[in-house]
Amino acid sequence: MNPEPFLQIDRVIHEKGRLAIMSMLAATPELSFTELRDALEMTDGNLTTHIKALQQEGYIAVAKSFQNNRPLTTCSLTAPGRKAFAEYINLLEKIVRQNRPK
Amino acid sequence: MQIFQFLQADFVLVNACFATQSELMHPNWAEENLQTIRTLMERSALYRRALAPIMLFAGVLGVIAATLGLIFHLDSTREFGVLWLSASIFVIAGAFFIARRQALKDNESFWSPPTRRVAQALLPPLTSGMCVSLVVVYLMSGDAGGGFNLLLTLVWLLFYGCALHAAGFFMPRGMKWIGWIFIGFACAFLFFLAVVQPKIEINSQWLMGFFFGVLHLAYGAYLYLTEKKNPVA
Numbered sequence: 296m297n298p299e300p301f302l303q304i305d306r307v308i309h310e311k312g313r314l315a316i317m318s319m320l321a322a323t324p325e326l327s328f329t330e331l332r333d334a335l336e337m338t339d340g341n342l343t344t345h346i347k348a349l350q351q352e353g354y355i356a357v358a359k360s361f362q363n364n365r366p367l368t369t370c371s372l373t374a375p376g377r378k379a380f381a382e383y384i385n386l387l388e389k390i391v392r393q394n395r396p397k
Numbered sequence: 398m399q400i401f402q403f404l405q406a407d408f409v410l411v412n413a414c415f416a417t418q419s420e421l422m423h424p425n426w427a428e429e430n431l432q433t434i435r436t437l438m439e440r441s442a443l444y445r446r447a448l449a450p451i452m453l454f455a456g457v458l459g460v461i462a463a464t465l466g467l468i469f470h471l472d473s474t475r476e477f478g479v480l481w482l483s484a485s486i487f488v489i490a491g492a493f494f495i496a497r498r499q500a501l502k503d504n505e506s507f508w509s510p511p512t513r514r515v516a517q518a519l520l521p522p523l524t525s526g527m528c529v530s531l532v533v534v535y536l537m538s539g540d541a542g543g544g545f546n547l548l549l550t551l552v553w554l555l556f557y558g559c560a561l562h563a564a565g566f567f568m569p570r571g572m573k574w575i576g577w578i579f580i581g582f583a584c585a586f587l588f589f590l591a592v593v594q595p596k597i598e599i600n601s602q603w604l605m606g607f608f609f610g611v612l613h614l615a616y617g618a619y620l621y622l623t624e625k626k627n628p629v630a
Contacts, residue, residue: 314430315437322438334440384434390427 301390307352308383312337312345317372317380320355325371346370354379439510446499446512448568451492452617456610458488463606471602474545478534481553481605482527489523511567518563526556546601547590554583554608575616579608 308314315335319326326334332342349355354376358369372380462484465471471480500507533549558579565573589595 314434318434318437319441322441326441334437384431387427387431387434391431394425394427 303386305379305383307348307354308379310345312341313349314383316342316345316349316370317354317376317383320370320372321377321380325358325369328368328370331370349376352376352379439514446496447620448572449617449620450495450499452613452620454491454495454617455488456612456614456617458484458491459608459610459613460606461610463602463610466602466605467600472546472600474537474549475534477546477601478530478537478549481609482530482534484609485527514567515564518567519560522556522560522563526553526560529556547599547604550601550604551583551587553605554579557609558583575612578612582608 308317312335316331319331319334328342331337332339335342337345346355346357350357353373355370356373358371360367360369462480466477466480471477496512497507529552530549533545537545558576560576561579562573562576565576
């Protein structure tokens, strides 16, 4: 078995909470904090921690605004985040192909 | 884009949990992760086209149909059925036209995965409602009058409520609640009719006008005031 794809896996994305956040954001231009929290059934603290980790890596952008006089936090994938996510999927597909019985 | 080709690929959705670092040696972890990613992407891709114009259009047509029914006394079951079935066909055609125009304006594909899912959710209850109505309209020779009109109205409210509720799984902004209002009222009224058996004379045009006209207008106005300026599908 070729170990190369395993070694290339992005450790920031390859964590179930962060991978779930990246997956959700990859299919939509932006999602609010509450939409992410409700869809993924995460606690506020857990989601905040993962969002911070992804933000520090430059994978997601966080915007704060107001809607109907209430604070609204929205998250979206950045271009590097989208690229990293696409590369992660490529690697997974490579590993799937590699593991398939010939 | 590759991610979206992946989203549209024909995977079977099995596992809802990611395999993570400690499970790298599990032979199927990568495949399971891909499936989970796809599930999450599908769940995330909500139908976010601006609904306000569609709701307002449906509301205006509902009010017009009710007004026509009241002015021209279209009270036989056949006239009543044909009037509202025609109105529903105009509303569906108009909603498609408005949604398509929005997609073209935003340079996006109209028949996107979220649009497809909403259409798939709407189809069974709306088709069922349409079939039941056609059968009733066909069976009634035109002289049955008020009782059947009321029953037809409540059946339409039920099916339409179910359709909105089903579509609400793929849409934000309280669509499910509107569905529950239709379902709840129809069930309560059916129960009231069956148990209390009141001798009441209700012109079903008013009921239809209120639910399919005024309620849509009110919801459309609410959405118009709260929707973001540049929604996306």
